[in-house]
Amino acid sequence: xxxxxxxxxxxxxxxxxxxxxxxxxxxxxxxxxxxxxxxxxxxxxxxxxxxxxxxxxxxxxxxxxxxxxxxxxxxxxxxxxxxxxxxxxxxxxxxxxxxxxxxxxxxxxxxxxxxxxxxxxxxxxxxxxxxxxxxxxxxxxxxxxxxxxxxxxxxxxxxxxxxxxxxxxxxxxxxxxxxxxxxxxxxxxxxxxxxxxxxxxxxxxxxxxxxxxxxxxxxxxxxxxxxxxxxxxxxxxxxxxxxxxxxxxxxxxxxxxxxxxxxxxxxxxxxxxxxxxxxxxxxxxxxxxx
Numbered sequence: 118x119x120x121x122x123x124x125x126x127x128x129x130x131x132x133x134x135x136x137x138x139x140x141x142x143x144x145x146x147x148x149x150x151x152x153x154x155x156x157x158x159x160x161x162x163x164x165x166x167x168x169x170x171x172x173x174x175x176x177x178x179x180x181x182x183x184x185x186x187x188x189x190x191x192x193x194x195x196x197x198x199x200x201x202x203x204x205x206x207x208x209x210x211x212x213x214x215x216x217x218x219x220x221x222x223x224x225x226x227x228x229x230x231x232x233x234x235x236x237x238x239x240x241x242x243x244x245x246x247x248x249x250x251x252x253x254x255x256x257x258x259x260x261x262x263x264x265x266x267x268x269x270x271x272x273x274x275x276x277x278x279x280x281x282x283x284x285x286x287x288x289x290x291x292x293x294x295x296x297x298x299x300x301x302x303x304x305x306x307x308x309x310x311x312x313x314x315x316x317x318x319x320x321x322x323x324x325x326x327x328x329x330x331x332x333x334x335x336x337x338x339x340x341x342x343x344x345x346x347x348x349x350x351x352x353x354x355x356x357x358x359x360x361x362x363x364x365x366x367x368x369x370x371x372x373x374x375x376x377x378x379x380x381x382x383x384x385x386x387x388x389x390x391x392x393x394x395x396x397x398x399x400x401x402x403x404x405x406x407x
Contacts (some may be wrong), residue, residue: 290302330343346383
């Protein structure tokens with residue numbers, strides 16, 4: 118109660134105080150928001166602070182909270198036990214108002230820094246898997262996801278199809294209208310591809326003007342129909358209002374993993390061969406590799 122009074126004096130009002138340490142874990146698990154910090158006396162009735170800390174840290178929703186121990190002991194063994202169980206700091210009795218304010222400020226500053234670092238790490242992870250221009254997944258993420266899906270198909274026999282998409286004569290678009298217009302066309306295509314597939318499918322930029330789609334649980338006939346529907350959507354879309362003669366079209370190659378097998382690299386090769394065949398046979402078409 119003294120500690121609670123001191124904390125309120127230094128500006129910490131959102132407090133829950135327990136006089137029975139055996140009720141702490143169950144009560145905290147019922148809270149809507151998990152505590153950010155536990156202040157635990159080392160010597161308590163029923164259970165000591167070190168044992169209570171271990172019980173708290175075993176709970177998934179509580180394990181990220183910080184621990185500060187309050188102790189009248191200053192022996193090295195006690196302090197060592199506090200830090201071994203995950204304590205961030207300790208306060209010795211008699212408790213000083215200045216000391217408790219300084220130690221809490223330090224711990225909360227550390228907590229804020231760690232949260233910021235986690236957010237930055239997550240942002241870096243996402244950026245390393247995302248194409249900067251289109252916002253789609255990049256080839257690195259594609260390789261990870263496609264390898265997983267091929268392994269699932271090998272193990273469980275799931276339907277899996279893969280589609281390679283390429284804009285026809287795209288070099289001419291860049292040469293004639295400039296790269297900003299070409300980039301705009303790529304972004305427009307990315308939006309069409311994303312809107313044309315299910316949430317369970319995955320669209321990625323393979324590189325340059327090449328895109329690909331992983332179609333999970335999809336028979337090859339349905340994959341071909343999807344590819345041809347996308348081809349018609351691209352054909353009907355106005356990509357280049359600057360052009361007065363022709364607009365953009367696309368070609369696609371489709372492969373079924375149940376027929377191809379042989380792992381991710383083989384599936385990529387077969388779909389790429391089908392795309393190349395579509396290009397050679399006149400473009401603006403879809404080839405399903407048998």
